[in-house]
Structures are given as C-alpha cells and as structure tokens.
Amino acid sequence: MPGNYCCVKNCFNRSHDGRGKLRNNGIQFFRLPKWTKHQGEQVSDLTRRRRIAWLAAIRRKDLTFDHTPLSTRVCSLHFHSGKPSYEMLENHPDWTPSLLLGHNDVKKTDEARYQRQVRRRTQQLERQPPPAQDQPQAPPSPAQDQPQAPPAQDQPQAPPAQDQPQAPPAQDQLQAPPPPAQDQPQAPAQDQPQAPAQDQPQAPAQDQPQPQAPPAQDMECGLCTSRRDVINTLLEENRQLKQELDMYRMNENFLSGDDNTVKYYTGLPNFALFQTLLLTLTPYLPQGRMKKLSPFQLVLLTLMRLRLDLPIQHLSHLFRVHRTTVADAFHHTLGVMYAQLCPLVHWPSRECVLTSMPHQFVESFGDNVAAIVDCFEVLIEKPSNVLARAQTFSQYKQAYTMKYLIVIMPQGVISFTSNGWGGRTSDKHITEQSGFLNKLLPGDIVLADKGFNIREHVGMMCAEVKISTFTRGCAQLEAKDVEETEAIAHLRIHMEKVIGVVRNKFKFLHSTVPVHMLVKCEGENLMPLDKIVTVCCALTNMCKSVV
Incomplete structure (x- = not known):
C-alpha cells in the first residue's frame, strides 16, 4: 500500500487510504532519528541515546538499533507539539514520543513542567548579570540608590539624618551636574524639616534623566556579553584559519607576486610574465569541463607538471581534486598552450x-x-x-x-x-x-x-x-x-x-x-x-x- 504509516502499537494512522488517495487529516509522519557519528563526540553520544530512547518508547521486538526499515515512521499524534523537538533539547517533552504509545511502560512527559523549568532558568539569567555589570559603571548605580531621597521629604525624622552620610558619596560622583547638586548637602544641614522637602524633589527631577537613561530591562545581561565575546573570538580565529588555509591553497594568492616562487614553480622569470601568459590563455581554457579548477589553477598545474615533473597523484593532493581531473586538466591545458604558444x-x-x-x-x-x-x-x-x-x-x-x-x-x-x-x-x-x-x-x-x-x-x-x-x-x-x-x-x-x-x-x-x-x-x-x-x-x- 502506498504512503506512510505509523509504527506505534495500536496506532492505525496512514497517509493514504485503501485506494491510494492522500488523506488530508493534518497528521505528519517522522522518521526515527539517525545516529550521527561524524560531528563530534557530544553529538554522537546525544543522537545515539535519542535513537535508543525512541526505540524504547515504541517498544517493538522487530525494531532494533541496527536494523530499522527506512519506511518506519511515527505520526504527530504521539508528540505534545505535533512534531519532535530539536535534538539538542534533551529535556524537551517531545525529545521522544510519549503520547498514545499503546503501553504503560513509558511515562507521559509533562510539558508544563518543562515550561516552568525554562522560566526559572530565564529568571536566573536575568537576575545574576546586572550586579556584575553595574560594578564598573558609576553613573547607573546612583540612579538606583537615589529614590531613597524622596522618603526623606515625607518623613522629616531621624532616619533621614542617619542616612544622610550616604548622600555625600552620591553627590561626589555627580559633581558634573548643575549647581543644585552642590547646594543639596547644605540645605539639610540648616533646615531639616523644610529645606529637604523643597530642594530634594528638584534635584532628582533634574538629575533623574541622566542616570536612568539606560533602563534596567534593556541592559545587556552578562550572558549576552559573554556570548558576544565568544562570537568575536570565533570570528577572529576563523579569519586567521582562512588566511592560513589560503597559504596552502593553489589559488590566485598562492604566488602572491613573489618572483622567486613564480620562477621555482613555473620556470617563468617573474609574476608579471605569468599574468600575461594567464590572460592570453584564459579565453581558450576548458572552463566548462573543469569546474573544480579555475583558469589560474589550470595553467599553474600544467606548468608545475612540466617544471617539476610532479606525479599526477601529488598534484591531485595539492589541488584537492581527483587524479583523473588532474590528468584531463593537464591534457586539455597543454593543447591550448601549444596552440597559443606555437607562434613563439x-x-x-x-x-x-x-x-x-x-x-x-x-x-x-x-x-x-x-x-x-x-x-x-x-x-x-x-x-x-x-x-x-x-x-x-x-x-x-x-x-x-x-x-x-x-x-x-x-x-x-x-x-x-x-x-x-x-x-x-x-x-x-x-x-x-x-x-x-x-x-x-x-x-x-x-x-x-x-x-x-x-x-x-x-x-x-x-x-x-x-x-x-x-x-x-x-x-x-x-x-x-x-x-x-x-x-x-x-x-x-x-x-x-x-x-x-x-x-x-x-x-x-x-x-x-x-x-x-x-x-x-x-x-x-x-x-x-x-x-x-x-x-x-x-x-x-x-x-x-x-x-
């Protein structure tokens, strides 16, 4: 019968009916996850465990880790979200099928529990970074402490007088603002009940926009900063690796205008003469047949074969192409060079x-x-x-x-x-x-x-x-x-x-x-x-x- 069918016990969902007509019931079918071996040890171990978990959830004797038909499918009714999760989200409820499996050996996963775990983790990340980032920034810290000044207006009692020694450090940090910041320590010293009520509301009103310019919600967390540093490090490493790779590639940068290198690999006296030869031969080179090799590489490969008598296998390794490609490139380029250089x-x-x-x-x-x-x-x-x-x-x-x-x-x-x-x-x-x-x-x-x-x-x-x-x-x-x-x-x-x-x-x-x-x-x-x-x-x- 054509189409896909679900391999879970007591699940009779199929993509086509008995007459071979496609059913438009919105049900999707997914293959069993593969064991990825060539993308690192962590990915290999994770994908292996996921495949084992799927087979354990399906629990069929005819399905083993090494022998699973390619037509084996699991329908979307066995997942909370209607599809499997990303393979790296191991704690996700849809990392394995858990619904309507036809047996009670596998416990149904709780999606709400996973959402609560995600929220807790997000809140922890939001709480931890701000203190670490506010330490080197002097202006934002007074903005968070300054709201302590208005309570001194409504409560002209002893507590404001006890907290008053904390004000001078905040005033010393804000010496750049206008004169009201300089008069603020004198007013509480003369009239404690009245002067603070008149002067303190004005100082926060003038200074509040400057320290509170970056809101707390918009500030980058420490995790974002660390990720950005990691990304910049990887980009710099990638740039250096590309430069090193270009040194070993037989591309246009290989000769790099060095006459000694040109003379050794091609027999020509200088790079200018090599460029002249390349411009002469390029319109006639078989570019369509040799898509893996550029005109520069075709000419360089042929000259290196004549100049140094390098074997085909060695040239295949240098130019990273098959040996038959090297042999064909040498043969065709030699014919072009003979036709164009014969008049010399x-x-x-x-x-x-x-x-x-x-x-x-x-x-x-x-x-x-x-x-x-x-x-x-x-x-x-x-x-x-x-x-x-x-x-x-x-x-x-x-x-x-x-x-x-x-x-x-x-x-x-x-x-x-x-x-x-x-x-x-x-x-x-x-x-x-x-x-x-x-x-x-x-x-x-x-x-x-x-x-x-x-x-x-x-x-x-x-x-x-x-x-x-x-x-x-x-x-x-x-x-x-x-x-x-x-x-x-x-x-x-x-x-x-x-x-x-x-x-x-x-x-x-x-x-x-x-x-x-x-x-x-x-x-x-x-x-x-x-x-x-x-x-x-x-x-x-x-x-x-x-x-």
Missing part, C-alpha cells in the same frame, strides 16, 4: 637575424650564419610492441628514447623544433624529413655537428654547412681545418647552453616519459610529447636569452 617558435626573416647578430658570429663567419642545429633525446618507457622497441632504442643513450631536432638562431632563440622520431633514427634523416631545409635561403651558413652529414642537400639550395668535428673531443683533424673547427665548436657552445636550459628548466624532459604520451592525439598528427617539447621551447623563448 618561428623562423625569423634574414633582416631580423642580421639586425641582432652577436659580434662573435660576425667576426667568424660574417653576416650569413642562419642557424645552429642539433638533436636531443628524451627517455621513454620500454614499448610493448617489438617494432616500436627497435625504432626507439638509441645506441648512443643505450635506452629507449625519442629524438627531436632543435634549431637555434645566433641570438639564442629557438626557431624550429621537429616532431619526435625514434631514438634509432639518424640525425641526417631527421634533418632531411623535418622540413628544416626548406627554410634556408641562398648564402645561409648552418653550424652543425659531424653527425649531420647534409652537405649535399644544403648545397642544392646554395647554402653552406659548417660542421664541427669536435664531437666528444676525440676526433683527428687536418691542420687546415683546425682553426675553422675551433671557431665552430666555440660558437656551438651556445647550442649546448640553450638545450641545457630547456632540459634543466623543465624537468619533465629529464624523466622517463610514459608510453601513452607517444600516442597521437585524436584528429592530429602530433603526440602529446611533441606538444610538450614545443611548449617548453616557447616558454624558454619567453625568458632571457643565454647568449
């Missing part, structure tokens, strides 16, 4: 190169040095496919790697990066197939290592290749080539510096890259590792050149 790795015009050519290159080779080329390798995990193992195993590194061609201008700016190739691929093959040769112009001079045997292909373009044979310092040179080779080797140090900066600045390229980073992105002819290398080179170009 571009091939400049010959006029731009000549304008800022360092004098070392001009002295050795004139104005025609176009680029310095080299390859660097990134370690990867051992592939499961046999063919992939053969293609990625590097004889030079004796490990499985991905190889990238990198081209640097004489100014130290990275102007070209190729897609990834297996570590077994030769430098010559990568240079020929990467599209780098198409960017050379007639008369360009390219500085390369001896592994780049590309003289034939460059010669077809009327360009010239200067090859350094100082590989590992163990080559034999002819006397006529020594001078030229030394100049090339000296200038190729800039290449080693730039590659070292890229790899040292972004430790992700130092680590062993997972295999899933080598799977091509959907709809693109690029691997995530290709995007990472390009983004790292673009970020390096945003920093100060090492040349």
Whole structure:
C-alpha cells in the first residue's frame, strides 16, 4: 500500500487510504532519528541515546538499533507539539514520543513542567548579570540608590539624618551636574524639616534623566556579553584559519607576486610574465569541463607538471581534486598552450637575424650564419610492441628514447623544433624529413655537428654547412681545418647552453616519459610529447636569452 504509516502499537494512522488517495487529516509522519557519528563526540553520544530512547518508547521486538526499515515512521499524534523537538533539547517533552504509545511502560512527559523549568532558568539569567555589570559603571548605580531621597521629604525624622552620610558619596560622583547638586548637602544641614522637602524633589527631577537613561530591562545581561565575546573570538580565529588555509591553497594568492616562487614553480622569470601568459590563455581554457579548477589553477598545474615533473597523484593532493581531473586538466591545458604558444617558435626573416647578430658570429663567419642545429633525446618507457622497441632504442643513450631536432638562431632563440622520431633514427634523416631545409635561403651558413652529414642537400639550395668535428673531443683533424673547427665548436657552445636550459628548466624532459604520451592525439598528427617539447621551447623563448 502506498504512503506512510505509523509504527506505534495500536496506532492505525496512514497517509493514504485503501485506494491510494492522500488523506488530508493534518497528521505528519517522522522518521526515527539517525545516529550521527561524524560531528563530534557530544553529538554522537546525544543522537545515539535519542535513537535508543525512541526505540524504547515504541517498544517493538522487530525494531532494533541496527536494523530499522527506512519506511518506519511515527505520526504527530504521539508528540505534545505535533512534531519532535530539536535534538539538542534533551529535556524537551517531545525529545521522544510519549503520547498514545499503546503501553504503560513509558511515562507521559509533562510539558508544563518543562515550561516552568525554562522560566526559572530565564529568571536566573536575568537576575545574576546586572550586579556584575553595574560594578564598573558609576553613573547607573546612583540612579538606583537615589529614590531613597524622596522618603526623606515625607518623613522629616531621624532616619533621614542617619542616612544622610550616604548622600555625600552620591553627590561626589555627580559633581558634573548643575549647581543644585552642590547646594543639596547644605540645605539639610540648616533646615531639616523644610529645606529637604523643597530642594530634594528638584534635584532628582533634574538629575533623574541622566542616570536612568539606560533602563534596567534593556541592559545587556552578562550572558549576552559573554556570548558576544565568544562570537568575536570565533570570528577572529576563523579569519586567521582562512588566511592560513589560503597559504596552502593553489589559488590566485598562492604566488602572491613573489618572483622567486613564480620562477621555482613555473620556470617563468617573474609574476608579471605569468599574468600575461594567464590572460592570453584564459579565453581558450576548458572552463566548462573543469569546474573544480579555475583558469589560474589550470595553467599553474600544467606548468608545475612540466617544471617539476610532479606525479599526477601529488598534484591531485595539492589541488584537492581527483587524479583523473588532474590528468584531463593537464591534457586539455597543454593543447591550448601549444596552440597559443606555437607562434613563439618561428623562423625569423634574414633582416631580423642580421639586425641582432652577436659580434662573435660576425667576426667568424660574417653576416650569413642562419642557424645552429642539433638533436636531443628524451627517455621513454620500454614499448610493448617489438617494432616500436627497435625504432626507439638509441645506441648512443643505450635506452629507449625519442629524438627531436632543435634549431637555434645566433641570438639564442629557438626557431624550429621537429616532431619526435625514434631514438634509432639518424640525425641526417631527421634533418632531411623535418622540413628544416626548406627554410634556408641562398648564402645561409648552418653550424652543425659531424653527425649531420647534409652537405649535399644544403648545397642544392646554395647554402653552406659548417660542421664541427669536435664531437666528444676525440676526433683527428687536418691542420687546415683546425682553426675553422675551433671557431665552430666555440660558437656551438651556445647550442649546448640553450638545450641545457630547456632540459634543466623543465624537468619533465629529464624523466622517463610514459608510453601513452607517444600516442597521437585524436584528429592530429602530433603526440602529446611533441606538444610538450614545443611548449617548453616557447616558454624558454619567453625568458632571457643565454647568449
């Protein structure tokens, strides 16, 4: 039968009739209280005792503390007020059901007794605080004692004369009022029966509004004062805890404009450059998918992954999100950064190169040095496919790697990066197939290592290749080539510096890259590792050149 029904013995109240129609009889149904375990020891003990008390009042063998159906209800007819009381009011008569329980084992609670108890407690709180609060306040105390003066008007007997020594302290406290307060002690001294009757009614009439301005009923009790102090203390503690929490949260205040912190976590030289990068990327970030992470956190998370090579699990702990959220955020943000920062790795015009050519290159080779080329390798995990193992195993590194061609201008700016190739691929093959040769112009001079045997292909373009044979310092040179080779080797140090900066600045390229980073992105002819290398080179170009 649909609807709710009361579980109390001999109580047949239901929310619906036999036909399933809702009854509008004003009766409500309430669930049995739950045992709350995670809100402190006091709440846990109170809710446990309340659940036990309800089950004891209902007194049914099929209902136990641990096994109670979710459909179990108690109707409003078993409570004085028609509903259960707040769980913290343990003395309230409706803390447990007590009416019409179908047995006499539970005594009916007395609501009037509870109301009398509440009134007594309220009266005690109202009586106790005023004396404690009137002690430091000098003006209100005379206002309460001053009504003793009028009886001296109707009874000109000895008692007023005995109580007269109490008047000077009240007069000394009220020296600020007008002259009548100064004449008051002289009048009783001269004419005891008449002067007090004439002067004393005037002094209270003038002074009464000042001491009695705050009525006794409107004065804050001591309990309110203590509660206010507790609230202020909690608010101050809450403010301090929020400040401490902001220090550990990866939000906009994490970097706080500190250039050293920015350089350590992102690799960028200063906070202003980071803000510029953030403003550039924010309109394109996947904000709808990553609701738990702000644009600031998306960019910071990606840079920290590249810069410090932090594991996904550790970033999940730092940003307080699930590890799958971190992985998705890194993947999507990396795609946005590649699309927006890719133009920073571009091939400049010959006029731009000549304008800022360092004098070392001009002295050795004139104005025609176009680029310095080299390859660097990134370690990867051992592939499961046999063919992939053969293609990625590097004889030079004796490990499985991905190889990238990198081209640097004489100014130290990275102007070209190729897609990834297996570590077994030769430098010559990568240079020929990467599209780098198409960017050379007639008369360009390219500085390369001896592994780049590309003289034939460059010669077809009327360009010239200067090859350094100082590989590992163990080559034999002819006397006529020594001078030229030394100049090339000296200038190729800039290449080693730039590659070292890229790899040292972004430790992700130092680590062993997972295999899933080598799977091509959907709809693109690029691997995530290709995007990472390009983004790292673009970020390096945003920093100060090492040349």
